Amino acid sequence: MRKKILKFGLHLALTGALLSAYASVVDADLMQVMEDKQKSLSSNISLKNAKDALADAKELEEMFKEVGTFYEQKGNASDAVTWSKESRELAGVVVAQAIVANDFDTASRKSVTMAKNCKACHQAYKTTD
Amino acid sequence: MTNNSRRDFLLKAGLGGAALSGVLPGGGFFSAASAAELVDPLAPKQPHFPAKVKTVIWLHMDGAPSTLDLYDYKPELIRLAGQSVPDSFMKGIKTSTQGGVGKLFVSNKRSWKQHGESGAWFSDLVPNIAQHADKIAFIKSSVTVGATHDISILKLNTGGVNPGRPSLGAWVNYALGSANKDLPSYVVLYNDKQEPRAGSVNWSSGFLPATYQGVAFRPGDSPILHLDRPELMSANEQRSSLDLLKRLNLKESARYPQDTELQARLQSYELASRMQKSAPEAVDLSKESAATKEAYGLNDEATRSYGTVLLRARRLTERGVRFIQVVSGPAVEDGEFRNWDAHSRLDDNHGKNARMVDKPIAALLADLKQSGLLDSTLVVWTSEFGRTSFGESGDGRDHNPWGYTQWMAGAGVKVGTTFGATDDIGLQAVGKTVDTYDLHATVLQLLGLDHLKTTFLNDGRSERPTVVYGEVIKELLA
Numbered sequence: 001m002r003k004k005i006l007k008f009g010l011h012l013a014l015t016g017a018l019l020s021a022y023a024s025v026v027d028a029d030l031m032q033v034m035e036d037k038q039k040s041l042s043s044n045i046s047l048k049n050a051k052d053a054l055a056d057a058k059e060l061e062e063m064f065k066e067v068g069t070f071y072e073q074k075g076n077a078s079d080a081v082t083w084s085k086e087s088r089e090l091a092g093v094v095v096a097q098a099i100v101a102n103d104f105d106t107a108s109r110k111s112v113t114m115a116k117n118c119k120a121c122h123q124a125y126k127t128t129d
Numbered sequence: 130m131t132n133n134s135r136r137d138f139l140l141k142a143g144l145g146g147a148a149l150s151g152v153l154p155g156g157g158f159f160s161a162a163s164a165a166e167l168v169d170p171l172a173p174k175q176p177h178f179p180a181k182v183k184t185v186i187w188l189h190m191d192g193a194p195s196t197l198d199l200y201d202y203k204p205e206l207i208r209l210a211g212q213s214v215p216d217s218f219m220k221g222i223k224t225s226t227q228g229g230v231g232k233l234f235v236s237n238k239r240s241w242k243q244h245g246e247s248g249a250w251f252s253d254l255v256p257n258i259a260q261h262a263d264k265i266a267f268i269k270s271s272v273t274v275g276a277t278h279d280i281s282i283l284k285l286n287t288g289g290v291n292p293g294r295p296s297l298g299a300w301v302n303y304a305l306g307s308a309n310k311d312l313p314s315y316v317v318l319y320n321d322k323q324e325p326r327a328g329s330v331n332w333s334s335g336f337l338p339a340t341y342q343g344v345a346f347r348p349g350d351s352p353i354l355h356l357d358r359p360e361l362m363s364a365n366e367q368r369s370s371l372d373l374l375k376r377l378n379l380k381e382s383a384r385y386p387q388d389t390e391l392q393a394r395l396q397s398y399e400l401a402s403r404m405q406k407s408a409p410e411a412v413d414l415s416k417e418s419a420a421t422k423e424a425y426g427l428n429d430e431a432t433r434s435y436g437t438v439l440l441r442a443r444r445l446t447e448r449g450v451r452f453i454q455v456v457s458g459p460a461v462e463d464g465e466f467r468n469w470d471a472h473s474r475l476d477d478n479h480g481k482n483a484r485m486v487d488k489p490i491a492a493l494l495a496d497l498k499q500s501g502l503l504d505s506t507l508v509v510w511t512s513e514f515g516r517t518s519f520g521e522s523g524d525g526r527d528h529n530p531w532g533y534t535q536w537m538a539g540a541g542v543k544v545g546t547t548f549g550a551t552d553d554i555g556l557q558a559v560g561k562t563v564d565t566y567d568l569h570a571t572v573l574q575l576l577g578l579d580h581l582k583t584t585f586l587n588d589g590r591s592e593r594p595t596v597v598y599g600e601v602i603k604e605l606l607a
Contacts, residue, residue, distance in 0.1 A: 038597050039590065046584050046591035108581045115597040119564070124221055 026070040034063050038115055045099065045107045053099045053107065060114070061092030080125055083117045090114040170340045170392055171307040171314060176577025181541025181607075182507040183308065184446045185301065185572060187454045188490065189285065190482075191325060192278065192468025195516035195526050196534035197555045198479055201269060202241045202250035205553035206518055210235035214519050218556050226517070226527040227472075233554060234520030236476050247545035254483035257491035263545040264494055264503070264538045266605050270549025270558035273514050273565050275530025278470065281513035282327040284565050286454075287335065288596050295335035297569050298452035300594040301576060302341040303334075304583050308449035311407035313344035313400065316450050318441055320348060320434035321458030332454060336587040340393035343454060346441070348434070352408050356401060371402055411448055412441045424492040431481070434458060436489035443496050446506055460485040469512070473522035494538060507539040507575055511568070518554040532558035535568065541575040543607045563602055570599035574606070 037060050044053035068084030071077040090110055098107035210233050224230050240253045245262030280290050287294040298315040307314035317332045319325050332343030346352035358367050378395045425440045426432025442453045459467040460481035471478035497503040515533020516526035532551035552559050570580040580595045
């Protein structure tokens, strides 16, 4: 019996930790990292540093995935989910492809679109200025 | 590590060229042609494509006017005046109005008329600007961040909410150089006894070399402090001193060609020397006609100070100054009417501030048009944010970063048009919005500069005026 209680308690703790991990993934620290990464991407595109720009784009793709998952689970945030999805595609596909093709002009413009999505989401969901 | 040993290391490591890169618009490595820029960082530079505009006159209305009381006519707001703001209009915005969100406010003194062929709406507060309706392109879906004046003014001028970024004028100065070697290429004007409250960070060069910062011209006959030669020193003595200083600085500069601060210092002494004559002449209004002075409101106490500043702006435009940043000063010396920030008593506040600027701005537009300068000049009417549809303190309005109006007039602009709109009560922008970065990108475009390619390498990172944002609003371009 004691073992069952301990097992159940452990299961609860793990589930709580997992939910907590998703619940806390979108916080000010992640947003700061994403903002810094966007600036790095913009800089590397401007410098035509394809290798580092691609790495930045792929990292941003993963982070937008986390943001999208967070808002999906949160619920009642369909626009945030849409922005995340669009930005994920912009980072991982559109910008990345442009960089690979050495089309840095397109990469630059599309990274601006991505940054604007961030702004739109902040306008709706950022809790502090 | 000394400059010499650092230079040796870079050259031996084969990084000499790479270490000096990024000073040119568009970045990249130094070429032989770049050597001349080291000698004169303000040497004229070619834009990315043909420019429509040679000079920008940036009219900052300090304190944030209510464009709902100037340009953005809202019959629905008038109909709903005195009622609570319907919930649908508050969606997506967070307020922190002192005393809470008030009822929708409309002044019973306000009247509206359409003007010009464009049929643009103007209120009774700006009857003179209204005569130039067809010279103006309105941006009615302007947005920004609206924490406090200082932060939003900083964002208006530099694109950043923290100090450290170059102002738009500094970027223009950096990217295009000077068109008149006897005057600063970037000048700040104000009609106040002290410098604009938000401070010199708003015309700073930020991380760009110091030579690109704005130069504030003080009101009065002598625009620059300590510019005049001391009485006890003759012109020859001054010239000899400057020549010695130049020889010493050139010698040092030859050892450290990458030291842009030293280059700036070299240039500034020579420019200051030339400005002893050119700066007072540029702001000397004594030779302006009586009709011109009357047009700019110099004969009226209410308009004299701002009119003087705008007449100076026109003279600087004639003399090839590239970016003229004009900050509106107090309509009334002390108290709550010092600027447009009407949290209360909006009618009194805007009555005085509008009277101060209306006639001079109209005169500037007419004067530029008449002289042909409007064909190569861009006038931007702007502020750090707008004001809310809901009232504050009963008869004022709070800050509104969610939707307000700015306008542009002059070369390359699709005049007589309006881009964007606010909702039916003028609270939030609807449709495509125009953020500060977009305004900057559009201004740069008119100057022949691609904002995405106007870059500077700062600590290994390529920076541009629009940070990571910015979109040229093509609908505003002729």
